[in-house]
Amino acid sequence: MPVAVVTGAARGIGRATAQTLHGAGWRVAMTDVDPHVSERAAELGQGACGIVADAASAEDWQRVVAEVNERLGPVGALVLNALATDANPLHAMSEEAWQRQLDVNLTGAFHGLRACLPDLLSDGQGRAVIVSSVHAHFGLLDVPGYAATKAGQTGLVRQVAAQYGPRLRINCVAPGPIRTALWDRISEAERQRSGRQTALGRMGEPEEVAEVIAFLLSDRASYITGATIPVDGGWSITKDSA
Ligand SMILES: NC(=O)c1ccc[n+]([C@@H]2O[C@H](COP(=O)([O-])OP(=O)(O)OC[C@H]3O[C@@H](n4cnc5c(N)ncnc54)[C@H](O)[C@@H]3O)[C@@H](O)[C@H]2O)c1
Numbered sequence: 001m002p003v004a005v006v007t008g009a010a011r012g013i014g015r016a017t018a019q020t021l022h023g024a025g026w027r028v029a030m031t032d033v034d035p036h037v038s039e040r041a042a043e044l045g046q047g048a049c050g051i052v053a054d055a056a057s058a059e060d061w062q063r064v065v066a067e068v069n070e071r072l073g074p075v076g077a078l079v080l081n082a083l084a085t086d087a088n089p090l091h092a093m094s095e096e097a098w099q100r101q102l103d104v105n106l107t108g109a110f111h112g113l114r115a116c117l118p119d120l121l122s123d124g125q126g127r128a129v130i131v132s133s134v135h136a137h138f139g140l141l142d143v144p145g146y147a148a149t150k151a152g153q154t155g156l157v158r159q160v161a162a163q164y165g166p167r168l169r170i171n172c173v174a175p176g177p178i179r180t181a182l183w184d185r186i187s188e189a190e191r192q193r194s195g196r197q198t199a200l201g202r203m204g205e206p207e208e209v210a211e212v213i214a215f216l217l218s219d220r221a222s223y224i225t226g227a228t229i230p231v232d233g234g235w236s237i238t239k240d241s242a
Contacts, residue, residue, distance in 0.1 A: 001025045001026055001027055001047070002026060002027070002073075002076030002077060003026070003027045003028070003029065003068060003072045003073045003074065003075055003076050003077070004018075004021050004026045004027070004028050004029070004075075004076065004077040004078070004079060004217065005028075005029045005031065005064065005068060005075050005077070005078050005079065005112075005116065006018045006021070006028060006029070006030055006031070006079040006081060007031050007032070007053075007055045007079065007080055007081050007082040007108070007112065008031075008032055008055065008081040008082030008083060009028075009030035009031060009032055009037055009040065009041075009050075009081070010030070010032035010034040010036045010037040010040055010050075011034070011036075011040075011180070011181055012178075012180035012181055012182065012206050013081055013131060013175065013178060013180060013206045013209045013210065014030070014032070014079070014081040014082070014131075015030070015040055015206070016205075016206035016207045016209070016210035017079055017081065017206075017209070017210040017213050017214070018030045018040070018041075018044065018048070019044065019207075019210070020207065020210040020211060020213070020214045021077075021079075021210075021213075021214055021217070022044045022047065022048055024214055024218070026047075026076075026077070026217075027047040027048070027072045027073065028041070028044065028047065028048045028049075029041075029048075029049050029050075029051060029064070029067075029068045029071075029072055029075075030044075030048065030049070030050045030051070031050075031051045031052070031053045031055065031064055031082075032050070032052065032053070032082070033052065033053070033054050033055075033082075034052075035052050037050040037051070037052060038050035038051075038052070047072070049067075049068075049071050049072060051063075051064055051067055051068070054104075055080070055082035055104055055108035055111075055112060056084075056100075056103040056104045056107060056108045056111070057111070058111045058114075058115070061111045061112055061114075061115035061116075062115060064115070065115045065116060065119065069119070074119040074122060074123075075116045075119035075120060076119070076120070076123070076125070076126065076127065077120075077126070077127040077128065077129075077217045078112060078113065078116045078120065078126075078127075078128040078129075079128070079129050079130075079131070079213060079217075080108065080109045080112050080113075080128070080129070080130045080131065080153075081130075081131040082104055082105075082108060083104060083105055083131075083146075084100045084101045084103070084104035084105060084146075085101060085143065085145075085146040085182075086098075086100070086101060086143075086145055086146070087142045087143060088142060089141070089142055089144070090144045093144065093145060097145065098145045101145035101146055101148075101149050102145070102148075102149060105146070105149035105150065105152075105153065106149045106152045106153065106156070109130055109153060109156055110156070113128065113160060116128075117164075117168075120164075120167075120168055121164065121167045121168060124166070124167045125167070126164070126167060126168035126169070126170075127168070127169050127170070127216070127217045128160075128168065128169075128170040128171075129170070129171055129172070129173060129213045129216050129217060130153045130154075130156070130157055130170070130171075130172045130173075131172070131173055131175065131209070131213070132150045132151075132153045132154055132157075132172040132173065132174045132228060133146070133147075133150040133174055133175060134174050134175065134176050134230065134232050134235055134236050135147040135150045135151075136150040136151040136153065136154050136172075136174055136228065137151070137174070137236065138236065150174075153172055154172050154174075154228045157170050157171060157172045157226060157227075157228065158226045161225040161226030162226060165225055165226075168225075169216075169221070169222075169224065169225040170225060170226070171216045171221075171224055171225060171226065171227045171228070171229060172227070172228040172229070173209060173212050173213055173216070173228075173229050173230075173231050174228050174229065174230045174231065174232065174236075175204065175209050175231045175232060176198060176204060176230070176231070176232025176233055176235035176236065177191070177194040177195060177197075177198070177203045177204065177232075177233075177235065178203060178204045178205065178206055178208075178209055178231075179191070179203045179204065179205055179206070180206055183203075191203060195233075197235055197238070197240075198232065198233035198234050198235040198238070199233060199234025199235075199237060199238045200233035200234055201233075202233065203233075204231065204232070204233055208231065209231045212229060212231050216229070
């Protein structure tokens, strides 16, 4: 079976994606800065490996591809999911925080795609997904760096899809409020309020995003490329207004 690399896979949407892909028969390389990623990969068993790597580092990407090639085979699919975020308005955001968000979310995608591109193009059937966000399209408070990088990811996907099709299909998913550790610092009341702002009246689960990513990487999505698919329970199509 082909090999998928998933970044930020120690927990949350990345971990659920690795689990879903593994269940669908993919061999899966799980990368993360969190060393627990090795245990998470061991839990999946045969055909999975965990690699500690910073998605923002070009050197780490070279090492990841070499290790994946040796342990599992050529990279057939790439899921760029790792994130950096900083909750501050523009006037209060440090330049370091701004830069780290660019480095992980956007330059990390550049490095990851460049490192994996030879493998992805080699059989003429490469696949990739970038995990963007509804923040790519909507103005919300206190996340200027995150939102700018998430919008940048959707532009990057369109460019790469046009450039490397038909040998590579690449898409974004744009999750709405998904119940992961990202929400740990937010009160239960606020989480419920975010859930109520969707058409489905609840927050999503990481597995519900993972299913869409697995679909986009599968042959069933053979005519979808360059797209950004909302996975947001209808958050983006409903707003309160008198
Ligand atoms: N949870 C949501 O509500 C939500 C909504 C929209 C979009 N998203 C997107 O989904 C993706 C996953 O988010 P999540 O909610 O699962 O987050 P999470 O915080 O639960 O998991 C993120 C993982 O990324 C890892 N990581 C952080 N920096 C890294 C780096 N430099 N290199 C490698 N790994 C790194 C973390 O260690 C962690 O394991 C992100 O791209 C995020 O922007 C999430």
